[in-house]
Amino acid sequence: xxxxxxxxxxxxxxxxxxxxxxxxxxxxxxxxxxxxxxxxxxxxxxxxxxxxxxxxxxxxxxxxxxxxxxxxxxxxxxxxxxxxxxxxxxxxxxxxxxxxxxxxxxxxxxxxxxxxxxxxxxxxxxxxxxxxxxxxxxxxxxxxxxxxxxxxxxxxxxxxxxxxxxxxxxxxxxxxxxxxxxxxxxxxxxxxxxxxxxxxxxxxxxxxxxxxxxxxxxxxxxxxxxxxxxxxxxxxxxxxxxxxxxxxxxxxxxxxxxxxxxxxxxxxxxxxxxxxxxxxxxxxxxxxxxxxxxxxxxxxxxxxxx
Numbered sequence: 355x356x357x358x359x360x361x362x363x364x365x366x367x368x369x370x371x372x373x374x375x376x377x378x379x380x381x382x383x384x385x386x387x388x389x390x391x392x393x394x395x396x397x398x399x400x401x402x403x404x405x406x407x408x409x410x411x412x413x414x415x416x417x418x419x420x421x422x423x424x425x426x427x428x429x430x431x432x433x434x435x436x437x438x439x440x441x442x443x444x445x446x447x448x449x450x451x452x453x454x455x456x457x458x459x460x461x462x463x464x465x466x467x468x469x470x471x472x473x474x475x476x477x478x479x480x481x482x483x484x485x486x487x488x489x490x491x492x493x494x495x496x497x498x499x500x501x502x503x504x505x506x507x508x509x510x511x512x513x514x515x516x517x518x519x520x521x522x523x524x525x526x527x528x529x530x531x532x533x534x535x536x537x538x539x540x541x542x543x544x545x546x547x548x549x550x551x552x553x554x555x556x557x558x559x560x561x562x563x564x565x566x567x568x569x570x571x572x573x574x575x576x577x578x579x580x581x582x583x584x585x586x587x588x589x590x591x592x593x594x595x596x597x598x599x600x601x602x603x604x605x606x607x608x609x610x611x612x613x614x615x616x617x618x619x620x621x622x623x624x625x626x627x628x629x630x631x632x633x634x635x636x637x638x639x640x641x642x643x644x645x646x647x648x649x650x651x652x653x654x655x656x657x658x659x660x
Contacts, residue, residue, distance in 0.1 A: 364457050364494060371453075371501040374446060379508045381438045386429060431513035431534055439505050443616040450498065450615050451552040451577045455570045457497065459556050461490045467564035471656045480649045491557055495549045502545050502616065506538050530624055541618055547631045548615040552577065554638035561645040561652070564659055577612060584610040 358365065397416035465471050465487060474483055515534055531537050559573040588610045611619070612634065620627050646652065 363460055364497075367453050367457050367497065371497070372504075374442070375501060375504045375508060378439050378442050378505055381442060382434050382508060385434070385438050429512070429514050430516050431509055432516070432531065434509040434513060435506075439509055440617050443505070447613050447615055450548070450613070451555070452570070452574050454494065454497065454549065454552050455556050455573045457494045458491045458553060459560050459569050459573065460566055462487050462557075463560050463564050463566040463569050465490075466560065466656055467566075467659050469656055469659060472653065475649070475653065484646055488557070491553050492550075495546065495553060498549050498615075499542050499546045502542060503538075506541075510534070530618075530620060540624070541616075544618050544628075544631060545615060547628075547635050548612075551612070551631075551634045551638050554635070554642050555580075557642050558638070558645055562655070564656070581611065581613050584612060 393416075465474070471483070471487075474486070478486075530540050555576055556569070556573045559576060560569045563569045563572055610630070618627060
């Protein structure tokens with residue numbers, strides 16, 4: 355009971371994540387059934403000659419369906435991931451950071467707001483204190499990578515792996531997607547790095563806003579502000595100037611985002627993408643260092659709380 359009472363927010367969010375995985379599993383199953391039912395109905399109309407527009411290619415496909423040799427797109431791992439899983443995750447991206455902030459900022463905000471930090475600093479040095487509060491935040495960095503891993507497992511079950519199907523989607527043009535294992539590993543690393551970035555942003559906000567609820571809201575608003583900045587400045591103005599100077603297509607401006615955390619944008623290349631994501635981690639980590647490097651300022655900030 356003590357464990358549940360202490361970690362009820364994490365448990366609640368984990369249940370939400372598991373419900374998301376369950377929804378995707380149901381959608382995958384329904385997608386397979388719907389495609390097979392649609393194709394079976396079409397083939398039935400071909401064989402009873404009620405389909406006046408049936409081509410020889412469709413007839414060949416129906417013969418494969420009849421003989422049980424046809425490969426359904428919905429059975430393919432890449433199809434499940436792109437059409438179904440990423441479709442559901444598109445909306446979850448909006449609350450990716452909000453879930454992390456809800457889970458992680460409760461303990462550290464309580465320590466800072468209730469002056470617990472002042473008592474802790476009397477018993478231990480500042481470096482140990484920072485390790486303790488940072489650990490309380492980063493212990494939840496596993497949350498979204500775990501949910502993403504479960505989603506991958508759902509898409510892997512009973513799947514074919516036809517890269518020709520994958521290449522029909524512009525998201526799967528990179529060599530990374532030629533191997534399901536490489537795809538999964540790189541995607542999990544990407545989600546992990548984005549999680550670190552978001553947790554750094556939460557640490558930055560809670561350093562100055564010790565009220566838990568306001569810290570969660572302000573952290574979320576900070577993410578929105580950064581997204582707008584990235585889309586307008588580097589994603590819009592800079593890439594537009596490069597386009598004007600070179601005359602080449604600058605579709606890579608979609609790289610500069612912080613909200614689309616699940617689907618990797620590898621259009622500009624794997625190396626460029628990970629340089630960008632790692633840069634977000636390094637920049638936010640440096641700002642965290644600047645915010646927490648001065649012990650006296652932190653103490654003064656905590657002393658102001660009633």
